[in-house]
Amino acid sequence: xxxLTQPWPWYVTGPLIGLMVPLLLxxxxxxFGVSSNLRHICAACIPTKAEFxxxxxxxxxxxxxxxxxxxxxxxxxxxxxxxPNPVQLTDAAISxxxxxxxKDYSGLVPQEIFxxxxxxxxxxxxxxxxxxxxxxxxxxxxxxxxxxxxIMGMSNLQLPSLIATCCFFGGGVIxxxxxxxxxxxxxx
Amino acid sequence: MKNLKFILxxxxxGIILVKAEVISWFRIQEMFRFxxxxxxxxxxxxxxxxxxxxxxxxxxxxxxxxxxxxxxxPKTFSKGNVxxxxxxxxxxxxxGACPGPxxxxxxxxxxxxxxxxxxxxxxxxxxGIMKDKLPH
Numbered sequence: 001x002x003x004l005t006q007p008w009p010w011y012v013t014g015p016l017i018g019l020m021v022p023l024l025l026x027x028x029x030x031x032f033g034v035s036s037n038l039r040h041i042c043a044a045c046i047p048t049k050a051e052f053x054x055x056x057x058x059x060x061x062x063x064x065x066x067x068x069x070x071x072x073x074x075x076x077x078x079x080x081x082x083x084p085n086p087v088q089l090t091d092a093a094i095s096x097x098x099x100x101x102x103k104d105y106s107g108l109v110p111q112e113i114f115x116x117x118x119x120x121x122x123x124x125x126x127x128x129x130x131x132x133x134x135x136x137x138x139x140x141x142x143x144x145x146x147x148x149x150x151i152m153g154m155s156n157l158q159l160p161s162l163i164a165t166c167c168f169f170g171g172g173v174i175x176x177x178x179x180x181x182x183x184x185x186x187x188x
Numbered sequence: 189m190k191n192l193k194f195i196l197x198x199x200x201x202g203i204i205l206v207k208a209e210v211i212s213w214f215r216i217q218e219m220f221r222f223x224x225x226x227x228x229x230x231x232x233x234x235x236x237x238x239x240x241x242x243x244x245x246x247x248x249x250x251x252x253x254x255x256x257x258x259x260x261x262p263k264t265f266s267k268g269n270v271x272x273x274x275x276x277x278x279x280x281x282x283x284g285a286c287p288g289p290x291x292x293x294x295x296x297x298x299x300x301x302x303x304x305x306x307x308x309x310x311x312x313x314x315x316g317i318m319k320d321k322l323p324h
Contacts, residue, residue: 014231016200025245029256038312042312053313073203077203078296108211135287135311138277142268150235151238155238158262161269167269167271168280172219175282176221
């Protein structure tokens with residue numbers, strides 16, 4: 001049963017992630033992508049006059065079912081088959097994160113940030129609420145996320161997806177190197 | 189239940205995301221600090237397998253399981269790819285999660301991530317109502 005609780009190496013999981021592309025194409029001519037679901041959720045749940053949310057979201061219900069499945073997969077692999085050991089990070093990464101004040105490496109995410117208690121601090125609000133807002137606003141403005149652009153778009157050799165992916169990394173690197181250390185050190 | 193197969197594919201994807209640890213805030217930090225090959229290995233392998241798959245499908249005109257011709261909509265360039273992409277990058281480093289992992293993390297029992305997900309839905313909503321005022 002080790003295979004279920006242990007993490008899998010990148011040379012196994014990477015190709016498996018890539019196989020999502022042909023699997024969805026051949027199953028129903030569907031383009032792999034996750035962030036569109038945030039739009040479908042808006043269209044389905046929020047009454048609005050905005051044209052952007054007036055479309056037949058039900059015709060995209062396959063995608064909502066897909067992410068429902070992703071959550072179930074998360075429940076199976078992340079809860080029932082939870083890895084009992086911490087993530088095997090490099091020493092360099094742990095040392096950098098120690099400097100930012102991260103102490104608990106036992107789970108997949110740092111407890112210092114990912115708790116309802118932290119949500120009431122400026123640090124937690126910025127990272128979880130503002131960060132989440134950027135993810136939702138940014139992916140839709142960019143027309144896709146890591147799945148839709150970096151994997152699906154790049155698989156189909158789309159230049160806009162390459163540009164978007166470079167910008168994802170640009171934003172991530174700038175946040176990580178020049179902003180995040182200050183947010184992490186906020187005392188409240 | 190024609191959508192049942194998509195739930196099953198989603199379950200597989202969710203399991204892979206967790207087992208790859210790409211849903212870990214720590215792994216995303218490690219990636220953006222260029223301190224490990226782990227995330228790059230995952231992303232590069234995924235893209236290579238994706239490129240080969242799409243090429244094979246086009247080359248041999250592989251049909252879907254129900255016999256349809258495979259069609260992939262091209263992506264058109266907009267300034268949003270740059271501005272929105274950059275914004276998403278900021279959020280990715282802050283939350284340590286892109287949209288797929290958000291769903292997997294909530295499923296794994298981290299209920300706090302549901303707050304991040306709701307905030308992402310709000311972000312998409314705000315984009316939707318101010319879309320016409322933004323450069324594209």
